[in-house]
Each structure stands twice: as C-alpha cells, then as structure tokens.
Amino acid sequence: MSxxxxxxxxxxxxxxxNDDGHVEEKEKDSPPPVVYYNVSNIPIQLQLFxxxxxxxxxxxxxxxxxxxAITPYQREKNGKIGIDIVVNLLGIQPGDxxxxxxSFQQPGNVRHTFEHTFDMRRNTFVYRRALxxxxxxxxxxxxxxxxxxxxxxxxxxxxxxxDGENAFYWKPKIPIxxxxxxxVPTPVDLNExxxxxxxxxxxxxSTFVYFFTTDSATKYKYQxxxxxxxxxxxSRTARYVHGRSLSLDGKWFNKWPKFNYFMxxxxxxxxxDFDDFVDVLGVYYHSWNIDNNRLQEVVRIAExxxxxxxxxAMISAGNVDVYFSSLRSVLLAPSAHPLLTTKxxxxxxxxxxxxxxxxxxxxxxxxxxxxxxxxxxxKNGMFWTTSLQRKTYSGVxxxxxxxxxxxxxxxxxxxxxxxxxxxxxxxxxxRLPRRTHERYLNTVQRTICFPTCYYWSDVLKEMGPAGPYAxxxxxxxxQIPGFNFASVLQSHxxxxxxxxxxxxxxxxLIHVNKEFLQESCKFFETWKPMPTKPNRMxxxxxxxxxxxxxxxxxxxxxxxxxPDTWHKTFRVAQYTNCxxxxxxxxxxxxRSGTTNTSSMRFNKDFTLEYLKFNIAMKGAFALDTIDFYxxxxxxxxxxxxxxx
Numbered sequence: 001m002s003x004x005x006x007x008x009x010x011x012x013x014x015x016x017x018n019d020d021g022h023v024e025e026k027e028k029d030s031p032p033p034v035v036y037y038n039v040s041n042i043p044i045q046l047q048l049f050x051x052x053x054x055x056x057x058x059x060x061x062x063x064x065x066x067x068x069a070i071t072p073y074q075r076e077k078n079g080k081i082g083i084d085i086v087v088n089l090l091g092i093q094p095g096d097x098x099x100x101x102x103s104f105q106q107p108g109n110v111r112h113t114f115e116h117t118f119d120m121r122r123n124t125f126v127y128r129r130a131l132x133x134x135x136x137x138x139x140x141x142x143x144x145x146x147x148x149x150x151x152x153x154x155x156x157x158x159x160x161x162x163d164g165e166n167a168f169y170w171k172p173k174i175p176i177x178x179x180x181x182x183x184v185p186t187p188v189d190l191n192e193x194x195x196x197x198x199x200x201x202x203x204x205x206s207t208f209v210y211f212f213t214t215d216s217a218t219k220y221k222y223q224x225x226x227x228x229x230x231x232x233x234x235s236r237t238a239r240y241v242h243g244r245s246l247s248l249d250g251k252w253f254n255k256w257p258k259f260n261y262f263m264x265x266x267x268x269x270x271x272x273d274f275d276d277f278v279d280v281l282g283v284y285y286h287s288w289n290i291d292n293n294r295l296q297e298v299v300r301i302a303e304x305x306x307x308x309x310x311x312x313a314m315i316s317a318g319n320v321d322v323y324f325s326s327l328r329s330v331l332l333a334p335s336a337h338p339l340l341t342t343k344x345x346x347x348x349x350x351x352x353x354x355x356x357x358x359x360x361x362x363x364x365x366x367x368x369x370x371x372x373x374x375x376x377x378x379k380n381g382m383f384w385t386t387s388l389q390r391k392t393y394s395g396v397x398x399x400x401x402x403x404x405x406x407x408x409x410x411x412x413x414x415x416x417x418x419x420x421x422x423x424x425x426x427x428x429x430x431r432l433p434r435r436t437h438e439r440y441l442n443t444v445q446r447t448i449c450f451p452t453c454y455y456w457s458d459v460l461k462e463m464g465p466a467g468p469y470a471x472x473x474x475x476x477x478x479q480i481p482g483f484n485f486a487s488v489l490q491s492h493x494x495x496x497x498x499x500x501x502x503x504x505x506x507x508x509l510i511h512v513n514k515e516f517l518q519e520s521c522k523f524f525e526t527w528k529p530m531p532t533k534p535n536r537m538x539x540x541x542x543x544x545x546x547x548x549x550x551x552x553x554x555x556x557x558x559x560x561x562x563p564d565t566w567h568k569t570f571r572v573a574q575y576t577n578c579x580x581x582x583x584x585x586x587x588x589x590x591r592s593g594t595t596n597t598s599s600m601r602f603n604k605d606f607t608l609e610y611l612k613f614n615i616a617m618k619g620a621f622a623l624d625t626i627d628f629y630x631x632x633x634x635x636x637x638x639x640x641x642x643x644x
Contacts, residue, residue, distance in 0.1 A: 035219040037064050043105065043211035048072050048083065048131060048152070055083070063214055066091040066098065070212060072130075078254065084131035086287075089118040096120075099224050101215040104130070106153045106208075112232065113215065117224060122288045127153075127232045128252055131208065152208050156233050156249075229278070231285065238263040240274050252285055255309040258623055262305060265446045276301045284310055292370055292389075296325035303327050306623035308630075317372060320387055320402035320447050324557040324584075327626045331444045332561050332588040338412030339442050339560055352477040357424060359470040361403045363399070365390040371402070376473070382407035382415075384475060390456050393519035398497070399459050401450040401475075402557070405441050408444075420474040421450065423462060431458035437495040445560040452496035452513040493551030500527075501536040508544035509536075510551065520554060522577035548570050552579050561588065586611040591627060 049072075051054045061068040069088040074081065089098055096119065103113040104127060110592045131152045218224075229246045236250035236259075253259045266274060281304045282288045283295070290298065295314060300320050302310035311326040323329050333340055356376040363372055371389040378384060387402040401421055409415075418438035423430060432454050439448050464470050493510070500514035514535070517524040530536045539547065546568035553559040553569060561569065566588065573581040589611055617623055 032220045037217040037219070039063070039214045039217055041213060041215060043213045046070060046210055046212055048208035048210065050083075059213075060090075061212065063079065063089075063217060066217075068102075068212070068214070074133075077129075077252075081133040081135065083133065085127040085130045087125040087127070088123055088153050090127070092118060092120055092123060094120055095221060097220040097223055098217060099220065099226075100217045103213045103215060104153055105211045105213070106149070107211070107520040109153060110123060110155060111213075112153060112155075113234070114225065114230065117226065119223075121290045121294070122282060122286075124284045124286050124288055128249060128285065129233070147208075152234070153210060156235055189583075190578070215615050228363070236260065236263050238266040238277075240269075241271075244274070246278060246281070248281065248285065253307075256307045257629070258306050273301075277305065280305065280307060280310060284313065292319075292321060292366060295319075296321055299325045303626065304617055306617065308626050309565075319373075320370070320404050320449060320557050323404060323447065327587045327591055328444065328510075328630070329447075329558040330553075330584045330591070331559075332563065332566050332587045332592045335562055339414060339444070340562060352378060352475075354378045354475050356384075356473045356475075357470070358386055358470045358473060359424075360388060361467050362468075363390055363467075363469055365392070365397070373426045378475060378477065382476060382477075384473070386473060388469075389538045391451065394515040396453045396515045397456040399456050401435070401453040401496075405446045405448075409443050414440050416440050416478045417448065418476045419448055422472055424470040424472050425462075430462060431455075432462050435496060439556065441581075442560065445556075445558045447556050447558045448495070449556045450496040451555060452516050454496075455497065493548045494555050499535060501533075503530065503536055503538045504542050504544040504547050505540060506544060510544070510547060512551065516555075517576075520578055520580050524576065542572055542575060543568070547560075550576075550578075550581060553584065554578065559584065591625070 005165070024243040044061050046059055047056050055072045055074060058069050058071040061070070067090040069090050071088075073084045073086055075084060085104070087102070089100065092098060097117070098118040100118060101113065101115045104113050105111040111343045112127075114125065118125075131147070133147060133151070199336070225245055229248075231246075231248040233249040233251075234247035237245055237247040239245045243291035250259065250263070256262070266277060269277060276298070279288075279290070279294075279298050282309075283290060284302075299311045299314055302308075303326060308327075311322065311328065314322050315326070319606055354376070356374075358374040360372045360374075362369075364370065366389055372389040374386045376384045376386070383406050385406070386403045387404070389400050389402075391398055391400045403419060405415070405417065416438065417440075418436065420434055420436045423432045426432075426434065435450055435453055437448055437450070439445070441448075459469065494512050498511035498513055498514065500512050500517070502510045502512055504510065514524070514527065526538070528537055530538050546565070549559075549565050549569045559569075566585075570585045572578075572583070573585060
C-alpha cells in the first residue's frame, strides 16, 4: 500500500535567518490535512483457531506505515460463551485519524463491511460474538459446548440454528445483501453459493477460516464527519437529526433498562449529548481505550442517561477515580438509615489482618497512561484493590495510592479498616516512611486514598527510574454492627504527605498538603499565610468539624452523609470554591430524588446544570433512579472483580 493523493496548504510559510543574516521565507513543514492510501483490496485469509478449540494468537497485516492487529478473544456474557474478533490499528500518532473501511467474510457466506475512525483513544473495533458457542447438558449431566461453522460471522443471531437437538435439522439460509431503507439494516436475499460451499466450510470446521479485507483508508488531521454508523449484528437503530444514525446490536446492551426507549428518542438530545452518547456505546461495546479523565466524564454521562451498569463494568478493575465520578460514591442518608445506626447491644466481631506484597515494573503519570492495579483477597472474604498512579498537583509530582474495598457486605454493615503502606525494603533512613490511615467503610463509603503518598522524586531515589516499584500493604479490620459517624473525626481526613496547616475557627489545626489543596480548590490558589507562620492559613469562618468532613471527602473520594453534615460540608465546598466536592453534592441530590432546584440557594460558581439535566432526562426518558437499580442488583453494587 502507498500514499496516493494529499491536500496541502501552499500558503503556509515560515521566516528563517540564513548564514548571511538575511531573513528569507521557506515553506512550512506541516503534515497534509488529508492523506489517501492505495489499498490492494485483496482478502487476507485468517483462522479463528490455531488447533481445534485453541484460539489463534494475534495476527498482523501491514497497511502502509500502519499494521492491523486481529485477535480472537473468548468471553462469557449473560451465561453464554462467545468469541469476539478484536481489530486494532497500530502505529497511529497523536492527532491522526484513520478512516478505514474493512470487511469480514466466511467462505461462501455474506461479506460484512464496516467503517470506523481509528485514533489514539478509539483504536479498537470489536466484532462481538462473531462465533456463538451454545452449551447443552448431556444425558449424564455434563456440560457440552458446540462449535459450528453455521454460527460463525452471521448477520444476526437469528440466522443461527437453534440450540440442542433442533440444530441438527437446521437448514442454512444465509442472506447476501442488505436493505438500508428500513428501520435497521435488513437482509434481502439468500446466498445460494453457501450451499455449494458447505463442503468447504465443513472442511475448515476445526479452524474456522475467514477473510479480512481492507477496502479503503484515509488519514485526517481532524475528526472526519460520519453520517451513518453500523456495528456488527445491528438490530436497533438510533436516528438523529440531519440524517445521522447509529445501528448496533441491541442485545449487547440488555443491562441498560431504558435502552430501546432511548434509541427511539435520541433526537431529543443536543449534538454534544449525541456525541457523548456514541462514546458511551463505543466504550462499552468496542472497549475504546479513552484516557482516564475522559472515562470519568463518560461514566457521569452514562449515569445521566440511566445506564447504571456502565459504571459497574468500568469500575471492575478497582478504578477509584471512576468510582468517584459515579453516583455510587456518595449518599445523603437519613439519620435512621441502617448504615448510620449504632446498635450497641450487638458485639463487634474479631480482628482480621493481612499483609500483601505488590510490585510494578511501570507506574504511569495520569497524562500518559491508566493506573496500575493489584487485587487481594482478605481473610474475611473481602477484596482490596490497590491503584497506583503518578499525579501532579500545582507543579509537584506525587505517587498517588488509592484503595477500594469490595465484596459481600451484610445489610447495614460497616467495617472499620486500618491500612499501612510502605516500601518492601523499609529502613528508618528511608525517604518512604510507612503511611497509615483508618476509616469506616461500607457499601457507599468504601475507599481509602493517599493522593500525596510520596514525592515521586523520592520514589525514584529509593527504587530507581527503571523499577521495579515494590511495596507492602498491611490491612486490619474490626467488623462492627453500625456506624458511629462522629468517629470519622478521629482520622482527621487528610492522609499522606502534609506540608501546611489550616487553622479553623476556635484555633483547631488540621495538617494538609498545600499543593493538593491549591490544585483542588480555587480559594487556596493564593495562599494567605498567618504572620510568622508561612505554612499556616487561617479560616476564620469555618468550624473544625465541618472542615474535617470536607477534607475527608476531598481526600478519600467517597462519603456517606447525614443531613446535618451534608449542608455543613457543602458550605465548606462553596467557601473554598471546590468543584470536586461540589459535584459530589449534585450527585447526592440526584440520589435523594430531588425534582426541584428553583428553591435552592447556591453561589454563582455552582449552577447545578448536571442535576437539572438529570431531572430533565428522568422526565423525558422515564428513567429509573440509581437506588432503584442498586436495590435490584444481585451483584456487589460497586464492582464485580471476577466478571469476564
């Protein structure tokens, strides 16, 4: 393949001084905005299986300076086994968009053609359930799976034989063309060649041969406009204004309660909301590798649209940042709520303690890669997920540690946990002292975070720039029957490195990290020290208790509130102009079922647009609340660590 035509800007020039000191104009070296590639259109033969029932590893196909990487992947969804075909385009540079048309075809079967724009973050296209693998119970009670070429690369799963004995009598009726004028792409003809090629298909039964063809490829320096999107096994179509549409497999989104209703009414969305809607669908279906900040936004968007399971799927690795963005991470509970009631007559349970070792070759900065995770199971059957990432606050780079507890909490149960984190090679002279913190945890408030665990420069000095980065995590648990909310003040909220102090009304001091506060709150961007105390700032109007609750939420990303602490904490968020916690206030109002914001008083910095939009969405699309969803959810409402 080679580059064919390109469009360039001939007027782009730069001035440059030559050896004689004279200034002369030269053409500016800039990449052309559009590059077309000549493609061979030659089908490349691939195999799904290397040997019977053993999937092929990644298969690569060169395309100009890029490379197709095609990998089959087996997964189970809703109790059904399926094999996906994952397509990646390797070699894409930041700012490049490759609009490619490509196709899959089983010998003698219909050719499936798709178009996708590949970029750095949306570099995956997945043919979900390209092969379905039904399982049946045999007469002796064992489970048997069936691999059939008649279930491979079908237009929809309705084209497949029935499960069990009826599959033996199934006759192949495979369509070869599509009618695009109907509600969804519909087959219009039968592929008679398939009957002639049954013997060929049967001959390749153990390997499942198929062809991959690149039909066209164009490189852009901007996101190209695409009017109609069609994804594999399309059964539902969302028709937007100006002729835009998206057709996809509705069965894949069966855990979105209002999916069909939403697809039928997407014309109620603004253009920006429709693009966000496509991102939600793409991340969930195609596993687009968008950056962590965008993922947090998409989680909020999905929940705004009532797709509450989306966050559950995205948090499955234990991503605390994503959990923080979800409505799950905050709850405004009445005083009589089971999680806020202390039952003194029920004794506390015994202490659990565990020690874990974790090591990573690489820890990414938040601008360059996702967090790295490790999962550990404790003696009482709960799971801890550790998340490590480098983050920069006000120009200073830190190692950020985030811990999430998940598992089967009993109704109304709260657990008191103490964690201790440090280098595996601990010594009293180390730059990496042990970090400890304790917190009450439950189904909502389930995180302990050290946003400023260590200076990254100290980690490099102790462990070296090439790693490995080896740490020890010790956890201790006292299982208690209720939640004494005032006890949270024992932890003083902040954790990790502290290099400044806040003096509250009455003179009480709280140790904090100045850079983290300046990054999180506009109020602290201009540090106003007290006389003779350069690292101490006085907050004359803020009470100690409300400030500690505010810092507890700011540092640890999840929070369970009573009505009195709720209003006090938001007052601190308003006073310090902290959007991070104020956003959580909106989420709490949504979970409380708020339907009217006109009577609420807020300052000019917080418009509650997200809350107002969510209320409008619930009215327009008849959405259920997240608590209604969680109450009917059998799994852990935060995440399913072992799913897929």
